[in-house]
Amino acid sequence: MKGYALRQLLQLAVVIVGISMLAFAILHVIGDPVLLLLPQNAGKEEYERYHKLLGLDKPIYVQYWKFASRAVQGDFGTSWYTNTPAFKLVLERMPPTLYLTTAGLVMALLISLPLGILAALKRHSFVDSLCTMGAVAGQAMPIFWLGIMLIIIFAVRLRLLPASGYGTWQHFLMPAFTLGAFLAPITMRLVRSGVIEVMNMEYIKTARAKGMAEWRVVIKHAFRNACIPVITVLGLQFGQLLGGAIVTETVFAWPGVATLTVDSIRNQDFPVVQCAVVLLALIIVAINFVVDMIVGFVDPRIRVGG
Amino acid sequence: MSAVRAGDVALESPGASPARPQEAERSLQRLWRVKWGLAAALLLLLIVVGTLAAPLIAPYSPVEVDIRHRLGPPAWMEGGKTDHWLGTDQIGRDLLSRMIYGGRVSLLIGVAAVLVSSTIGVLLGLAAGYFGSRTDWIIMTVINVMLTFPFVLLALSVIAVLGPSLVNMVIVLGVAGWPLYARVIRAETMAIRERDFITAGRALGMSHVRIIFRQILPNLISVIVVIATLQVASVIILESFLSFLGLGVQPPTPAWGNMLGEGRVYMLNSWWIAAFPGAAIFVTTLAINLMGNSLRDWLDPHMKL
Numbered sequence: 001m002k003g004y005a006l007r008q009l010l011q012l013a014v015v016i017v018g019i020s021m022l023a024f025a026i027l028h029v030i031g032d033p034v035l036l037l038l039p040q041n042a043g044k045e046e047y048e049r050y051h052k053l054l055g056l057d058k059p060i061y062v063q064y065w066k067f068a069s070r071a072v073q074g075d076f077g078t079s080w081y082t083n084t085p086a087f088k089l090v091l092e093r094m095p096p097t098l099y100l101t102t103a104g105l106v107m108a109l110l111i112s113l114p115l116g117i118l119a120a121l122k123r124h125s126f127v128d129s130l131c132t133m134g135a136v137a138g139q140a141m142p143i144f145w146l147g148i149m150l151i152i153i154f155a156v157r158l159r160l161l162p163a164s165g166y167g168t169w170q171h172f173l174m175p176a177f178t179l180g181a182f183l184a185p186i187t188m189r190l191v192r193s194g195v196i197e198v199m200n201m202e203y204i205k206t207a208r209a210k211g212m213a214e215w216r217v218v219i220k221h222a223f224r225n226a227c228i229p230v231i232t233v234l235g236l237q238f239g240q241l242l243g244g245a246i247v248t249e250t251v252f253a254w255p256g257v258a259t260l261t262v263d264s265i266r267n268q269d270f271p272v273v274q275c276a277v278v279l280l281a282l283i284i285v286a287i288n289f290v291v292d293m294i295v296g297f298v299d300p301r302i303r304v305g306g
Numbered sequence: 307m308s309a310v311r312a313g314d315v316a317l318e319s320p321g322a323s324p325a326r327p328q329e330a331e332r333s334l335q336r337l338w339r340v341k342w343g344l345a346a347a348l349l350l351l352l353i354v355v356g357t358l359a360a361p362l363i364a365p366y367s368p369v370e371v372d373i374r375h376r377l378g379p380p381a382w383m384e385g386g387k388t389d390h391w392l393g394t395d396q397i398g399r400d401l402l403s404r405m406i407y408g409g410r411v412s413l414l415i416g417v418a419a420v421l422v423s424s425t426i427g428v429l430l431g432l433a434a435g436y437f438g439s440r441t442d443w444i445i446m447t448v449i450n451v452m453l454t455f456p457f458v459l460l461a462l463s464v465i466a467v468l469g470p471s472l473v474n475m476v477i478v479l480g481v482a483g484w485p486l487y488a489r490v491i492r493a494e495t496m497a498i499r500e501r502d503f504i505t506a507g508r509a510l511g512m513s514h515v516r517i518i519f520r521q522i523l524p525n526l527i528s529v530i531v532v533i534a535t536l537q538v539a540s541v542i543i544l545e546s547f548l549s550f551l552g553l554g555v556q557p558p559t560p561a562w563g564n565m566l567g568e569g570r571v572y573m574l575n576s577w578w579i580a581a582f583p584g585a586a587i588f589v590t591t592l593a594i595n596l597m598g599n600s601l602r603d604w605l606d607p608h609m610k611l
Contacts, residue, residue, distance in 0.1 A: 002473070011447075011450070014447055014450075015447070015450050015451050015454055017452055018447065018448070018450075018451035019454065022455065022460075026463050026464055026467060027467060061334070107480060114400070121454075136592070136595060136596060136599070137592060139595060140539060140588060140591040140594075140595045141451065141545070141588055141591075142543045142546055142568070142584060142587050142588060142591070144546075144547055144550055144584075145566060145580075145584030145585075145587060145588060146578050148566070148581075148584065149574060149581065149584070151573065151583070152573050152577045152580070155575060156574055156577070222426055238454070239453065239454055239456050239605060241455075241531035242456050242459075243456030243457055243458040243459065246458050246459060246546055247458060250551060261462070261463075262551060265462060265463065265466035265553065266552075270467075273466065275464050276459075276508070277455075277459055277460075278455065279462055280459060281454055281455055281456075284454050285454055286454075286457070288454070
């Protein structure tokens with residue numbers, strides 16, 4: 001277990017360095033910060049002065065080192081737009097994003113667990129085909145459109161729920177459902193195939209032979225064992241989930257990191273964009289690490305093979 | 307199938323074999339099994355031909371403004387006119403025509419970006435799987451970094467720096483999508499590398515390049531085709547999202563994404579402006595996914611994707 005943890009930690013460190021390089025490259029290699037910062041009619045001398053002021057005349061590795069060593073201390077520079085530290089701005093917007101992600105995850109499980117188990121138990125039946133079709137349709141659904149259709153139906157037509165914003169539990173319903181619908185199809189398929197696989201195992205036959213009630217067999221034996229692959233993939237899908245949260249936030253004007261990032265991109269406020277990108281990626285990496293650890297702990301085959 | 311069976315004497319010529327009708331039935335059965343895929347492929351063909359022939363079938367020009375009939379509802383609703391079947395948008399452009407034209411950009415970007423990402427992904431996947439050791443480690447690390455990043459966030463921030471244009475969209479969506487191919491191709495290559503015919507090829511003195519491209523790659527074509535098909539759908543969704551935010555295809559060029567983004571402002575009274583373009587995206591990606599799934603089942607039911 002120790003060796004496995006060390007290996008994963010080493011990989012974690014490499015990935016974090018990679019992420020910081022990517023975030024750095026987005027602004028400094030692909031674009032020119034001076035051009036983005038100065039007005040378009042600025043002269044050549046102005047350009048040179050700013051170039052030097054931002055330290056862009058130094059070699060690229062020196063610039064990266066400066067960026068990275070500051071970032072480690074939580075200093076991503078000051079927002080060009082509001083003149084407050086970028087780190088503080090992003091951190092303030094983090095809780096709504098995390099709440100939304102959690103709510104979306106819960107919603108996805110509420111949809112996919114019962115349907116997945118049902119589809120697996122009634123394999124090749126009408127219910128099963130219906131669930132599979134639903135999953136295929138769900139995967140093709142652009143969730144920003146789904147969100148807008150929900151707003152049109154439930155907020156504009158029926159006037160049941162608030163169209164956008166943040167605060168009460170009613171505000172959570174539509175965004176959570178939208179995000180849940182994004183994750184539910186793949187989760188449902190995993191649960192279905194997991195339960196199908198487990199139901200053929202010897203210990204299920206044993207449990208049945210003992211005269212255990214069928215629902216108890218399913219809940220106590222089948223479902224528990226089908227959970228391992230589901231947890232693994234869900235953990236690894238966390239990046240996708242955050243990606244979905246970004247889309248959902250922009251549709252419902254949710255005051256999270258994603259809306260901040262999109263607004264900052266529109267304002268060309270790159271320190272904030274960089275900071276948001278790095279922090280979101282760090283969260284994903286951390287969650288992946290924890291999932292790897294849990295799975296390695298639960299299933300010895302993985303930590304040896306890894 | 308009409309070859310001599312064990313203990314059988316071939317008295318008939320293979321052409322007159324009684325197995326014939328059975329075989330026809332079997333291939334019909336096979337076709338029936340992929341009926342959804344065929345239907346989806348047909349629908350997709352319709353969409354592609356429709357967008358290509360847009361100038362011929364669209365009733366209006368996509369940029370023709372008719373300010374007197376702005377925000378007109380679809381024909382079947384109260385106040386709707388049969389001049390504009392799906393209604394008009396905020397400055398009186400015909401929604402149906404814009405939707406037919408709008409598919410062009412989405413499909414073009416989808417296919418072009420997939421070509422870029424599959425080329426990069428397949429080459430790197432082959433290199434990682436075939437050479438192993440250090441090459442593999444470097445490529446896998448890059449893949450891990452890229453897969454950790456939410457695709458959307460990466461595309462958003464790069465587009466923000468580069469500026470939105472058709473070519474930039476293709477580059478960004480193409481570069482962001484390659485790790486998926488690389489990961490699958492790497493695993494497949496590693497499995498094939500251990501097979502006897504590769505060892506035989508090496509023993510015969512074939513170069514690495516020849517083995518990779520002439521012996522390994524042909525075995526991977528079906529996997530690549532399936533991933534690429536399914537990827538077109540996700541690229542279309544991502545492109546639409548970028549355009550929806552105003553960071554993708556720029557107006558007045560019609561694209562499903564930017565139509566949806568513009569329509570969002572008017573959804574209080576004119577729901578159709580946002581609803582129809584989104585439905586077009588949904589139907590297209592659904593058709594592509596159904597076709598891709600059938601293609602996978604048809605080519606290789608054991609493929610793990």
